Amino acid sequence: MKNIFVFIFALFVIIICIPMLLIQGCDVHKPKVVKEPIVESEPVVRVYMHETGEIKLLSLEEYIKGVVAGEMPAAFQMEALKAQAVAARTYAVSRMNAYGKDGHPAHKGAELCDSVHCQVWLSKEKLRKLKSDNWMKDYWPKIEKAVEETKGLIMTYEGEPVKQPLFHSTSGGKTENSEDVFAAWVPYLRSVDSPYEERAPHLQDEQIVSAKTFIDKIKNKYSDCNINSYKLDSLKVLERSEGGRVLKLKVGNKIITGRELRELLGLRSANFKIDVEGDNIKFITSGYGHGVGMSQWGANGMAERGYKFDEILKHYYVGVEINKMK
Template structure:
């Protein structure tokens, strides 16, 4: 009730009106499925396999041309890769032998291929690995695979060697069939031949590339042999000339009767192959979790890797984003709020990923293709078509996270700088994930194990142990004590019906709203922290505590062994602490104790090292060097401690907490607020504007 009243007071003053202004909202967006931008972003694949139930139309795009290139029949896959330097590991007449070598390469390389060629009147299968930027790098790979015995037991037709992108060209030919016939004729002379696409004089032609050599001089030496083998107009092309070589790839199906056309564009990045679906069906991308996407796919080279960019209608992109980011069963106004936030976020960064506006992961926002769409997400997008959030006339990067844990973060709690567009420490109705969830007892067993038991599997026994602590009785048989208050967490112990355990308190079940991590050792936390810390923490890790909090209560400073942890931005604490869900957390230092010795001297563990001895009722002393301790604090509360430093991290929320909470948007929608009020609550000083067109 208090929460509802607070929201009513805050939101009632908002003016949730859409302003129609001349803001630029484009019709299309570019989404990177695979892209290598170095430290900024990496999603790498050696090949992309595309298909569509209606077929694909291929075209060539570069600074001077936009040409129809080829077509892929309905339901048939086509593969795309890069033409660079490679290691030829084996060549054999036997496909099965080639596939054996392929499997060995694939154990440690994603860039292994089997290619079918016609040479000297026979079919041969070439096994290659890698797409390397230099002949030297490929030569190193040749040595590696030779020493590893990758082709051992295979009667190879040639010794391992370097293959490169240098070749002589014959043609052009009037069509693919004529080029294939010419390639077979030239190949009869024992030469490596491949059909290729070639943009020339504003026309897309078919040529035959002869050889796959490591340098220009080696390729030039083939010119006379190719001419003698009936090659037409044989020439050595300049390195800058664009092309796409077409190989008969056997890697995908591994069947002699099912070669797949593999289009390899130059590693140097001369041109783009674009695939458009024929008809209404989407494009299936095997290497992207076998998802199917609307729009077109553009294939090119970027930073020495294959780039696959989905060029798609903006609103159709959002159908998937909203369907991925929020549940289909959420209220319509929450769907709409998510649509406007996602549209704004996607456009605010411009071409922030060089070839693309956004990527398909949560580095931008999750985009899983047509399979993630649902009628409610689509309705939410259509109901807000073209609407974006603006500040001073510019579309804002409308940050959002799954769950703010009851209160949104101040932007400075995330990345150190305030942001007047994001609500600071706004109360957020995020507790929805806990609805219907049971609580869990934290318990200690007779063997000293600690963990969690769901409340319906234990009950008050009415008994106390020798220390006067209330005990619970396990009510089911084979009850598992879990490392977290979550059914699918690690099992700590298994108890039979009637077993007595000591209760250490009650906690909520783990959800996106409330969570607790299993105890982390000092060693694993130190290793995780030092991966992110600008100044390494000198071990061992004895203490770790939140030393400063921001306006929402989120951690903005940590101290390890009494020294500030040098992390660049507070939000990085999530990864630095082993991937915890938010920075709205607390740390229980189970190894921190105040111990009073027999002479009255107090010691602070684990700040001060040393062993702990416990004197029993009979006067015997025992040294505790490992395992758990159970101590009563000054108020008589039982506490689970450890002889060595360990840390239990618990908190609320999921994500950075800045801007809109998705679960909070759901909560507000369920309370009757429309999407405009929701947006104006989580984003401040903004307008909701729409493309004037």
């Protein structure tokens, strides 16, 4: 009788208790889902919060307001803010279409996140901490207006939502073809002039690197590089893109890309010139960012000259249309 009781108890533990413990253990690793106030008539987006590990459920338009606040200076012209809102909404919709209920592989359960991996998103609570009371009073209503006046609008190409509405701070006068920066050819991400960036703070910058630092970084990154001299005969730009960025650069016996050197040295742009000054190397950069898609400072310059948000978007994204999301 005692053996039967032990056998039944063991079965109970194996069949009922252990699976329950395993399930509970798995739940510990699931991100907590936090539901913000939702507007019933709007689509809902799931946004992974890197700082807390939570997933927030937000109304699409409320999410777009936080992205515009995080990605573009609120002091910009209204039409530039509207252009940013449409670009941000287009990106969100493309992610929703691409990843559905499972979410992005990098943050399962959520199509989007709050960092530059997706789009920078800032809550009103965080904005209150980062900005002044005057900023919230003067600029948050402006952002709300930009989003509300473009509600539901996205960019489409050949009838489908644009998948890569890329943007950057400053092009340096001309944007880039997508394949010259990210390898993939995208029809609407073509190189176009961006002439109205004269007020951009990083239209042109200089960064000085000591010869020793430069050589050490190159050798640490590329062990097969034989560079021992920092003279210009060891550094030579071999090829530039249509937008002016360095595609290929000779460094000693090695050929590297301008993008690789930009990342290695922390340059603002891969559109640079090289000037040797004594024991230092000066890099003169044009623009800030990867240079593909919409230049934010260029968009603001266009807005200052009377261009509307749809004209700005159609300039920087070739062949797109502006339509209500379905």
